[in-house]
Amino acid sequence: MISVVVPAFNEEDAIHVLHQRLTQSAKAWGEDYEVILVDDGSHDGTLEKCRQIAASDPRFRVLSFSRNFGHQAAVSAGLRYASGDVVAVIDADLQDPPEELIRFIRKCREGFDVVYAIRTKRKENIFKRTSYFLYYRILKHLSALDIPLDAGDFCVMGRAALDALNSLPERNRFVRGLRTYVGYRQVGLSYERHSRQAGEPKYTFSKLVRLGADGIVNFSYKPLHLVMYFGLVIGFLTILAGVGVAVLYLTDTTLLGYNPRQVRGWTSLILALLFFSGLQLISLGIIGEYIGRVFEEVKARPAFIIRTKLNFERERPEAHFAAEGPAE
Numbered sequence: 001m002i003s004v005v006v007p008a009f010n011e012e013d014a015i016h017v018l019h020q021r022l023t024q025s026a027k028a029w030g031e032d033y034e035v036i037l038v039d040d041g042s043h044d045g046t047l048e049k050c051r052q053i054a055a056s057d058p059r060f061r062v063l064s065f066s067r068n069f070g071h072q073a074a075v076s077a078g079l080r081y082a083s084g085d086v087v088a089v090i091d092a093d094l095q096d097p098p099e100e101l102i103r104f105i106r107k108c109r110e111g112f113d114v115v116y117a118i119r120t121k122r123k124e125n126i127f128k129r130t131s132y133f134l135y136y137r138i139l140k141h142l143s144a145l146d147i148p149l150d151a152g153d154f155c156v157m158g159r160a161a162l163d164a165l166n167s168l169p170e171r172n173r174f175v176r177g178l179r180t181y182v183g184y185r186q187v188g189l190s191y192e193r194h195s196r197q198a199g200e201p202k203y204t205f206s207k208l209v210r211l212g213a214d215g216i217v218n219f220s221y222k223p224l225h226l227v228m229y230f231g232l233v234i235g236f237l238t239i240l241a242g243v244g245v246a247v248l249y250l251t252d253t254t255l256l257g258y259n260p261r262q263v264r265g266w267t268s269l270i271l272a273l274l275f276f277s278g279l280q281l282i283s284l285g286i287i288g289e290y291i292g293r294v295f296e297e298v299k300a301r302p303a304f305i306i307r308t309k310l311n312f313e314r315e316r317p318e319a320h321f322a323a324e325g326p327a328e
């Protein structure tokens, strides 16, 4: 069986089209399937639309969160509840066309455990495209893992990789990174990313920055190393400068108009002071990013809380990062 996980946050205008196009595409799959719509605490009519679909089509199951927990939590919830031996993840806004899934499913059936999608063309503005382009390259450079370039959460996975992914206990889940982490046989297929079916992007700028930071901090210690190297280099340069100034003082020499015996240089002093205070704050901030995440993990709060489940008869096994209320 194939499971399709679809996170949706305020996507009321896309849900019905999604239902139609998925149902249409699924005819080509030639096997049984289920669709898990994850309503990430929407405050428009998304849940209502999902209810309508679930009532008429038992293949469409619904998980609804108690509030907005974010896209990565929604994907994680869907993956945990998926019962297929092959599982796909697509966006509710139809930017990842369901018609493409057949190619990915075939590749997976050929024996690949993870078939991830590489975006060739994006129909977004130049600022967003450039940011994504740079971000994925920086992430690849910083991360110890070989996280593929330009690959989002759109993918098809086999059961083995999915079970491994679901068993990872961390709560702050950068799914595309964890997916690389679990390993197995992975392959990328290119596709053209379409524009949105309806509405505005649900990732606000600050949510995107968060996601970006999660990707780097959760998968790399390099920012911490950089801070240390910076400190070492600056410390070393300061010693050299100290020796140089002492020599100039003792020999009463003027170098480039600078003579340490004549008290001047307020500007350079204050600039150096400000520069290094800034650097220290940045370093603290970087360390803080890590400590904050340690704090989050130690508190062990679930990554999401499910308020409503529709069309789920069976229970899924517990995962450490999940919580839920009673079934409806």
Ligand code: UDP
Pocket: 007, 008, 009, 010, 011, 040, 068, 069, 070, 071, 074, 090, 091, 092, 093, 095, 200, 201, 202, 203
């Ligand atoms: N989404 C979500 N929770 C959020 C933000 C977004 O479940 O807090 C869903 C959204 O409904 C969509 C997918 O995540 O199905 C991708 O979001 P969006 O289209 O805003 O991102 P983009 O495609 O611009 O990267």
Ligand code: MG
Pocket: 091, 093, 095, 196, 201
């Ligand atoms: Mg989108």
